[in-house]
Amino acid sequence: MPPTTKPAPSVEDSGYLHDPEVQLMLRTRQGDDDAFSKLVSTYQDRLTTIFFHMTQNHESAEDLAQDVFMRIYRARHGYQPTAKFSTWIFRIANNLAINSHRGRARRKEIRLPAGESTSMSGLQPDDSVLAEKSALMPTRQIDKHELQIIVQKAIEQLSEQQRLTVLLHKFEGMSYSDIAETMEMTVPAIKSLLSRARDSLRTALEPYMQMGKETR
Amino acid sequence: MEKTVRLNADQREDLVAYLDGELPDDQVRQIDTIVSRSEVARHEVEVLARTWEMLDVLPSAKASNDFASRTMTNLKALEAPYVFANQWWYAPLKRTISIAAWLAALLICGWIGFEVAKNRIPNPHEELLQDLPLIENLDSYQEARELDFIIQLKQNGLFDDAQGK
Numbered sequence: 001m002p003p004t005t006k007p008a009p010s011v012e013d014s015g016y017l018h019d020p021e022v023q024l025m026l027r028t029r030q031g032d033d034d035a036f037s038k039l040v041s042t043y044q045d046r047l048t049t050i051f052f053h054m055t056q057n058h059e060s061a062e063d064l065a066q067d068v069f070m071r072i073y074r075a076r077h078g079y080q081p082t083a084k085f086s087t088w089i090f091r092i093a094n095n096l097a098i099n100s101h102r103g104r105a106r107r108k109e110i111r112l113p114a115g116e117s118t119s120m121s122g123l124q125p126d127d128s129v130l131a132e133k134s135a136l137m138p139t140r141q142i143d144k145h146e147l148q149i150i151v152q153k154a155i156e157q158l159s160e161q162q163r164l165t166v167l168l169h170k171f172e173g174m175s176y177s178d179i180a181e182t183m184e185m186t187v188p189a190i191k192s193l194l195s196r197a198r199d200s201l202r203t204a205l206e207p208y209m210q211m212g213k214e215t216r
Numbered sequence: 217m218e219k220t221v222r223l224n225a226d227q228r229e230d231l232v233a234y235l236d237g238e239l240p241d242d243q244v245r246q247i248d249t250i251v252s253r254s255e256v257a258r259h260e261v262e263v264l265a266r267t268w269e270m271l272d273v274l275p276s277a278k279a280s281n282d283f284a285s286r287t288m289t290n291l292k293a294l295e296a297p298y299v300f301a302n303q304w305w306y307a308p309l310k311r312t313i314s315i316a317a318w319l320a321a322l323l324i325c326g327w328i329g330f331e332v333a334k335n336r337i338p339n340p341h342e343e344l345l346q347d348l349p350l351i352e353n354l355d356s357y358q359e360a361r362e363l364d365f366i367i368q369l370k371q372n373g374l375f376d377d378a379q380g381k
Contacts, residue, residue, distance in 0.1 A: 033291075040287050044283050045277070045278050051277075053274065061277055074294070151273050152274065166271070169236070170271050175238065191229060192229060198264055199228065206263060209263070
């Protein structure tokens with residue numbers, strides 16, 4: 001009996017068709033702009049939040065979010081539902097974030113004198129002082145705003161990949177396998193990235209843990 | 217497991233995955249055992265969980281109220297066919313091209329007119345110009361009176377100097 005080869009599942013049988021956002025995207029492919037408008041409304045804040053924590057700048061975050069929608073809209077004619085819509089959109093966001101980071105890094109190389117720290121680039125000058133002040137006096141009471149700055153600073157100190165992994169897991173509640181698909185990495189790599197990120201965060205935030213508890 | 221034994225890197229990695237509910241059942245049971253027996257592991261789990269909770273203070277960023285409408289407008293503009301007539305440079309360019317076209321048409325008409333006039337209208341001076349060598353030597357020809365004599369003079373090269381001039 002000749003060996004039977006199982007045919008690869010077609011895009012239409014891929015299982016992602018049950019995703020309502022995939023359905024919206026398929027409608028967009030057919031020229032339904034209202035469907036796309038719904039997708040924009042669903043993802044605008046989610047993307048802006050991720051980009052905001054990547055860039056520490058609300059305006060840039062919105063610009064990047066808009067860029068993601070532009071790319072998706074332009075690619076709509078060739079859209080094939082080969083992944084969950086959220087995975088696909090955050091993959092595009094990931095690529096954009098990487099490109100944007102490279103662009104910013106290049107600009108900083110030109111603008112900043114060598115050796116100047118950029119770790120606090122996202123914080124206002126007053127915020128930087130605040131964070132440093134809090135670090136010097138870890139036993140004093142800190143309010144929620146201060147804690148926010150401290151956590152933000154801790155997040156900023158993570159590598160780009162670690163930060164995105166943390167944000168996707170924390171804000172989007174993505175599973176390791178979804179994050180792996182989004183970032184085009186393996187699940188063990190994501191597990192390792194998250195573990196290292198959590199370790200760094202723990203080191204940065206442990207001194208403030210008790211104060212954070214009191215603040216809540 | 218001893219109460220104070222520190223965890224290795226693999227176990228720490230597993231602890232994070234354990235907290236995230238990303239470990240397979242058999243590994244979850246292993247971690248459960250470790251955590252129940254080791255005070256260090258319990259502390260690790262607690263601190264890691266607490267660190268994760270601290271991220272709750274991070275604010276969610278909200279897109280501007282007009283984000284969706286702005287995005288859709290930009291998308292429409294992106295998709296709209298490129299209409300030359302709507303571009304700022306279209307009107308002045310059109311005017312310049314129109315003036316240039318009229319000038320070119322005028323020049324072409326002028327040239328055609330010149331050519332026609334040159335070829336079709338007879339030039340009264342042309343015959344005179346053709347006969348100029350004869351007119352210039354008319355006195356000499358009249359003095360000679362006979363054509364044979366003139367032909368003989370020409371053969372002797374008498375007129376060569378006069379023609380050369």
